[in-house]
Amino acid sequence: MGQSDITLIGGGVVGLSVALGLLRAGQAVTVLDGADDDFRASQGNFGLVWLQGKGADFAPYARWTAQAVAAWPEFAASLRQTSGIDVALSQSGGYEFFTDVAELADFTADLARQEAHLGRKSYEVLTGDDLRREMSGIGQGVVGASFCALDGHLNPLRLLRALRRAVATLGGRIITDAKVTKATPASGGGFDLTLANGARRGAGKLVLCAGLGAAHLATSLGFNARIRPQRGELLITERLADRLPFLSSTIRQVDEGGVQIGGTHADAGLNDAETLTMMRGLARHAVTVFPALAGVRVVRSWGALRVMSPDGYPVYARSSLHPEAFLVTCHSGVTLAPLHASNLKDWIVNDATAPEKGAFDDNRFALSTAA
Numbered sequence: 001m002g003q004s005d006i007t008l009i010g011g012g013v014v015g016l017s018v019a020l021g022l023l024r025a026g027q028a029v030t031v032l033d034g035a036d037d038d039f040r041a042s043q044g045n046f047g048l049v050w051l052q053g054k055g056a057d058f059a060p061y062a063r064w065t066a067q068a069v070a071a072w073p074e075f076a077a078s079l080r081q082t083s084g085i086d087v088a089l090s091q092s093g094g095y096e097f098f099t100d101v102a103e104l105a106d107f108t109a110d111l112a113r114q115e116a117h118l119g120r121k122s123y124e125v126l127t128g129d130d131l132r133r134e135m136s137g138i139g140q141g142v143v144g145a146s147f148c149a150l151d152g153h154l155n156p157l158r159l160l161r162a163l164r165r166a167v168a169t170l171g172g173r174i175i176t177d178a179k180v181t182k183a184t185p186a187s188g189g190g191f192d193l194t195l196a197n198g199a200r201r202g203a204g205k206l207v208l209c210a211g212l213g214a215a216h217l218a219t220s221l222g223f224n225a226r227i228r229p230q231r232g233e234l235l236i237t238e239r240l241a242d243r244l245p246f247l248s249s250t251i252r253q254v255d256e257g258g259v260q261i262g263g264t265h266a267d268a269g270l271n272d273a274e275t276l277t278m279m280r281g282l283a284r285h286a287v288t289v290f291p292a293l294a295g296v297r298v299v300r301s302w303g304a305l306r307v308m309s310p311d312g313y314p315v316y317a318r319s320s321l322h323p324e325a326f327l328v329t330c331h332s333g334v335t336l337a338p339l340h341a342s343n344l345k346d347w348i349v350n351d352a353t354a355p356e357k358g359a360f361d362d363n364r365f366a367l368s369t370a371a
């Protein structure tokens, strides 16, 4: 196997997944990861491995997500083998609960479009009464739900740890506190990198996977994608001995027993602080769906920033200015991890024969950037 010098900027779920794929393909990989006070979606996310509704208006994303969800069992097993860490993957199906009939109808229409892209049955819709017959404890305020048997969840912090350990086990170098402030093309090929502490490093190929920290470097390397933050807020309760009878996109019981409640979306710039208004809304939603949660204590709350491209879909782009520079960024980096660890390696390593990433290229933003 040819060894090449590939440097990834960013050691979150996305950077480490891509690094793992490259290492498995026999490449020499260095991951430069930033500072502890960086925004890190990988440390604040909800842990869903989720298909329901994804790509309703963008067929390639619907199919990409379905492929990722199907790849998770094997990926989790291989990750456990390499890292010794079990990410607590469970894919027993998930619900989207609704308290508003019109919102349920809108989402059902999304699901029908997604199903058409996937070319197979992917969901069912239940009325509130159906749900209450099937599952005890669902609140009277729930008017209905959709269910997708392929949805699941895992322990996201354990995923991050497993990826780190797997990368290190396979010989990847992870350098922490290595914030890259500047990347410029070197005269003999590759790139010169300047770090926040003043150190300089060379890099052959460069893969920019720095989440929100990629924005400034992406522009200087000639990428069109403008990455933006979107805040999500979450609550977690004390651990419960009993298991919740469902998994939903907003309420899930983590493997350690606490019930995590989330799903808010706010444009708040680079402010990841949680707010009392959202916390109150989350708690109210949880108790409406499952009234027994009213007696359970919330022990922690936090906010975290999603990494969003202009249209919300992943970006897999090679720079037209500097063809040895790649940008890999997405929301739903947990769900997509198995594909990032397998499907991107040939494209990054073997530019001559691997297909471009077509639909996910950042040239889809070129016009809007120029306008």
Ligand SMILES: Cc1cc2nc3c(=O)[nH]c(=O)nc-3n(C[C@H](O)[C@H](O)[C@H](O)COP(=O)(O)OP(=O)(O)OC[C@H]3O[C@@H](n4cnc5c(N)ncnc54)[C@H](O)[C@@H]3O)c2cc1C
Binding pocket: 009, 010, 011, 012, 013, 014, 015, 016, 032, 033, 034, 035, 036, 038, 039, 040, 041, 042, 043, 044, 045, 046, 047, 048, 049, 050, 178, 179, 180, 181, 209, 210, 211, 212, 213, 214, 231, 232, 233, 303, 304, 305, 306, 307, 329, 330, 331, 332, 333, 334, 335, 336
């Ligand atoms: C509230 C919330 C809920 C979510 N829920 C889900 C979910 O249920 N399922 C799902 O699939 N996804 C979910 N996501 C999305 C998922 O967490 C992200 O897609 C994923 O974590 C992005 O990973 P990343 O590696 O791109 O970014 P990050 O985790 O932000 O990592 C970026 C890394 O790059 C480093 N860095 C930044 N700048 C530099 C620099 N200049 N030089 C070197 N290093 C740098 C940082 O230190 C950091 O370690 C959620 C996100 C949020 C915020």
